[in-house]
Amino acid sequence: xxxxxxxxxxxxxxxxxxxxxxxxxxxxxxxxxxxxxxxxxxxxxxxxxxxxxxxxxxxxxxxxxxxxxxxxxxxxxxxxxxxxxxxxxxxxxxxxxxxxxxxxxxxxxxxxxxxxxxxxxxxxxxxxxxxxxxxxxxxxxxxxxxxxxxxxxxxxxxxxxxxxxxxxxxxxxxxxxxxxxxxxxxxxxxxxxxxxxxxxxxxxxxxxxxxxxxxxxxxxxxxxxxxxxxxxxxxxxxxxxxxxxxxxxxxxxxxxxxxxxxxxxxxxxxxxxxxxxxxxxxxxxxxxxxxxxxxxxxxxxxxxxxxxxxxxxxxxxxxxxxxxxxxxxxxxxxxxxxxxxxxxxxxxxxxxxxxxxxxxxxxxxxxxxxxxxxxxxxxxxxxxxxxx
Amino acid sequence: xxxxxxxxxxxxxxxxxxxxxxxxxxxxxxxxxxxxxxxxxxxxxxxxxxxxxxxxxxxxxxxxxxxxxxxxxxxxxxxxxxxxxxxxxxxxxxxxxxxxxxxxxxxxxxxxxxxxxxxxxxxxxxxxxxxxxxxxxxxxxxxxxxxxxxxxxxxxxxxxxxxxxxxxxxxxxxxxxxxxxxxxxxxxxxxxxxxxxxxxxxxxxxxxxxxxxxxxxxxxxxxxxxxxxxxxxxxxxxxxxxxxxxxxxxxxxxxxxxxxxxxxxxxxxxxxxxxxxxxxxxxxxxxxxxxxxxxxxxxxxxxxxxxxxxxxxxxxxxxxxxxxxxxxxxxxxxxxxxxxxxx
Numbered sequence: 001x002x003x004x005x006x007x008x009x010x011x012x013x014x015x016x017x018x019x020x021x022x023x024x025x026x027x028x029x030x031x032x033x034x035x036x037x038x039x040x041x042x043x044x045x046x047x048x049x050x051x052x053x054x055x056x057x058x059x060x061x062x063x064x065x066x067x068x069x070x071x072x073x074x075x076x077x078x079x080x081x082x083x084x085x086x087x088x089x090x091x092x093x094x095x096x097x098x099x100x101x102x103x104x105x106x107x108x109x110x111x112x113x114x115x116x117x118x119x120x121x122x123x124x125x126x127x128x129x130x131x132x133x134x135x136x137x138x139x140x141x142x143x144x145x146x147x148x149x150x151x152x153x154x155x156x157x158x159x160x161x162x163x164x165x166x167x168x169x170x171x172x173x174x175x176x177x178x179x180x181x182x183x184x185x186x187x188x189x190x191x192x193x194x195x196x197x198x199x200x201x202x203x204x205x206x207x208x209x210x211x212x213x214x215x216x217x218x219x220x221x222x223x224x225x226x227x228x229x230x231x232x233x234x235x236x237x238x239x240x241x242x243x244x245x246x247x248x249x250x251x252x253x254x255x256x257x258x259x260x261x262x263x264x265x266x267x268x269x270x271x272x273x274x275x276x277x278x279x280x281x282x283x284x285x286x287x288x289x290x291x292x293x294x295x296x297x298x299x300x301x302x303x304x305x306x307x308x309x310x311x312x313x314x315x316x317x318x319x320x321x322x323x324x325x326x327x328x329x330x331x332x333x334x335x336x337x338x339x340x341x342x343x344x345x346x347x348x349x350x351x352x353x354x355x356x357x358x359x360x361x362x363x364x365x366x367x368x369x370x371x372x373x374x375x376x377x378x379x380x381x382x383x384x385x386x387x388x
Numbered sequence: 389x390x391x392x393x394x395x396x397x398x399x400x401x402x403x404x405x406x407x408x409x410x411x412x413x414x415x416x417x418x419x420x421x422x423x424x425x426x427x428x429x430x431x432x433x434x435x436x437x438x439x440x441x442x443x444x445x446x447x448x449x450x451x452x453x454x455x456x457x458x459x460x461x462x463x464x465x466x467x468x469x470x471x472x473x474x475x476x477x478x479x480x481x482x483x484x485x486x487x488x489x490x491x492x493x494x495x496x497x498x499x500x501x502x503x504x505x506x507x508x509x510x511x512x513x514x515x516x517x518x519x520x521x522x523x524x525x526x527x528x529x530x531x532x533x534x535x536x537x538x539x540x541x542x543x544x545x546x547x548x549x550x551x552x553x554x555x556x557x558x559x560x561x562x563x564x565x566x567x568x569x570x571x572x573x574x575x576x577x578x579x580x581x582x583x584x585x586x587x588x589x590x591x592x593x594x595x596x597x598x599x600x601x602x603x604x605x606x607x608x609x610x611x612x613x614x615x616x617x618x619x620x621x622x623x624x625x626x627x628x629x630x631x632x633x634x635x636x637x638x639x640x641x642x643x644x645x646x647x648x649x650x651x652x653x654x655x656x657x658x659x660x661x662x663x664x665x666x667x668x669x670x671x672x673x674x675x676x677x678x679x680x681x682x683x684x685x686x687x688x689x690x691x692x693x694x695x696x697x698x699x700x701x702x703x704x705x706x707x708x709x710x711x712x713x714x715x716x717x718x719x720x721x722x723x724x725x726x727x728x729x730x731x
Contacts, residue, residue, distance in 0.1 A: 042506075045484060045506040045622065045623055045624070046506035046624075047484060047504065047505060048503075048504035048505075059553060060552065061563075061564040063538075063563050063565050071556065140575070143576070143579045143580070143581050148580045163579075163581060164538055164563075242535075242536040244526075244534075244535075244536040244583050245537070245538065245583075247561070253565075254581070255565075332543075332568050333567075333572060334572070334576075335540075335565045335566055335568075335572070335576065337566070341543060341566065341568065344477075345477065345543035345566065346543045346548060348477065349477060349545070351500075351504070352480055352500075352501065352504055352505040353504075354480070
């Protein structure tokens with residue numbers, strides 16, 4: 001071996017490349033082996049394989065969907081129904097669990113004995129009960145609490161509530177409410193501009209602008225105004241009483257409410273502990289310093305404690321959000337049509353292609369989970385202590 | 389001349405020798421069952437009348453009886469069965485992967501299952517048909533009157549798709565709510581989440597006992613589908629498949645010829661009917677032709693009974709389900725049961 005070749009071979013970077021290539025090769029080789037082996041054995045056993053089934057007519061009805069779908073659509077459309085329902089309950093669940101968890105976490109540290117005791121009791125209760133039981137508890141609780149269709153609660157002859165769901169009017173065609181999300185984006189943009197101006201003005205003059213009140217007005221008010229305009233200009237399908245139940249309109253099914261409530265209350269218990277830990281991690285001297293500057297307890301919490309606590313809280317919160325995303329699969333137990341229920345349940349049984357369907361489901365959870373992680377990592381980097 | 393004769397005689401001997409050595413095609417499933425000493429049978433999670441563990445933990449039901457009869461035919465002992473309860477979703481992987489030797493669990497025979505799941509259906513032990521259970525106070529007498537109703541169903545069952553198709557074809561709007569497990573769907577129906585729960589009439593008769601007040605409900609008599617059900621096995625191993633098919637045929641034929649668990653010994657001693665003698669192994673060697681002992685069906689009938697005895701004991705008049713024989717009666721008595729001859 002020539003000296004040059006030897007030097008090349010003993011170069012740390014070259015060595016690193018060789019070992020990386022070997023690991024990658026072994027990994028892909030193993031995957032290749034498993035895939036080839038499985039498909040060969042499936043052909044031998046007479047089991048259909050491949051992804052053609054995604055374009056077959058599904059023939060499966062779904063009671064709750066936020067995308068356009070009928071049983072005449074393909075199985076791939078059914079998959080999107082499941083994905084959309086999973087994301088809907090997960091994202092809403094994350095937002096509500098964060099709010100509830102914050103409140104309970106702060107209550108855990110309250111000086112008020114009763115409040116503190118209740119919050120502690122709640123945390124211990126939800127942390128020590130299996131989530132499946134919790135989901136059933138909420139589900140049968142919700143159904144039993146609501147009246148059967150013949151005794152529905154009604155309001156203005158347009159909104160009805162019974163144990164089949166909440167019936168609200170829906171636009172007869174199209175999605176006119178897309179305008180509302182545009183209005184929401186405009187509201188957020190206006191809020192950001194206003195905040196930049198308020199910060200600048202406060203730095204220059206010391207005057208405090210009521211930015212939160214104004215911001216809430218913008219973020220809620222602009223879409224609300226848009227919604228009212230849209231509502232008055234569209235034609236509506238209003239629920240009407242039929243033989244068994246109401247027809248027409250949009251139905252918010254009890255499965256959705258029960259699953260959302262179970263996920264929010266369950267995750268809030270864990271979030272509360274993360275929040276408590278984060279607040280306790282902020283040095284006592286910070287609060288004392290804030291008090292000596294004349295800040296009110298509310299201002300101290302909002303301006304001094306929470307921003308510093310967030311740095312400690314964000315990484316464990318990421319885990320809680322991922323847990324919530326994955327726990328949404330418990331919806332399958334109570335007939336909430338999320339991805340596990342419609343795709344791994346109904347579609348799998350209609351086609352029998354277990355390997356493909358489970359692989360697709362895994363891939364979708366993986367992508368959704370990684371997206372949540374990426375967002376949280378970006379946020380973590382943004383609020384991290386910048387040292388110069 | 390003589391040499392040629394000797395050569396052809398030697399050739400003939402070779403054929404004969406080879407033929408006698410190859411009399412039975414290899415059957416890995418039968419060999420495995422005999423080697424392990426018990427049959428692995430996939431049954432329902434719990435469906436009274438068909439397959440369920442009673443209060444002593446003993447498996448009972450018409451589908452369980454078939455597992456017992458098969459074990460009696462192969463191993464000579466109807467108790468040598470290990471039951472694996474399977475859900476609607478688990479049943480196919482469990483059968484395909486070889487964890488069980490057969491499924492005997494209210495599984496409807498369908499084209500796409502036969503064509504794409506690698507499974508064969510070996511006969512019909514229950515002619516099931518889909519219908520609905522509704523509350524008496526709802527005043528429904530046939531499925532046509534269910535426009536606007538909400539129906540609870542187990543996800544992935546044939547009933548889920550069938551109900552969707554049936555109502556769509558008639559222009560009726562019905563909301564289908566699909567649960568992962570039958571029991572959750574029934575519980576939700578009982579909690580008035582749905583106006584109806586759908587399954588086969590036989591399954592409904594069994595599941596009715598799970599409702600809080602079974603008498604407040606009524607099972608509609610009009611059926612919206614044909615759901616024939618029977619023992620299901622993997623592709624391959626035709627000799628084992630023949631055993632499963634002919635044990636079922638044997639139980640039905642036994643009822644036709646009046647062979648029961650009580651008179652089987654006497655029939656074996658004194659019957660002059662050729663087919664009865666062949667079924668009971670007195671004449672011919674039918675058991676051996678499948679690689680079993682000649683008293684294979686004698687054991688099955690003696691220990692489990694004929695089809696009619698099993699039916700009456702599990703789902704019929706001697707059971708809490710009280711299902712009339714209906715289509716599950718011999719064709720000679722107005723039913724659909726018809727078997728091929730033991731010749």
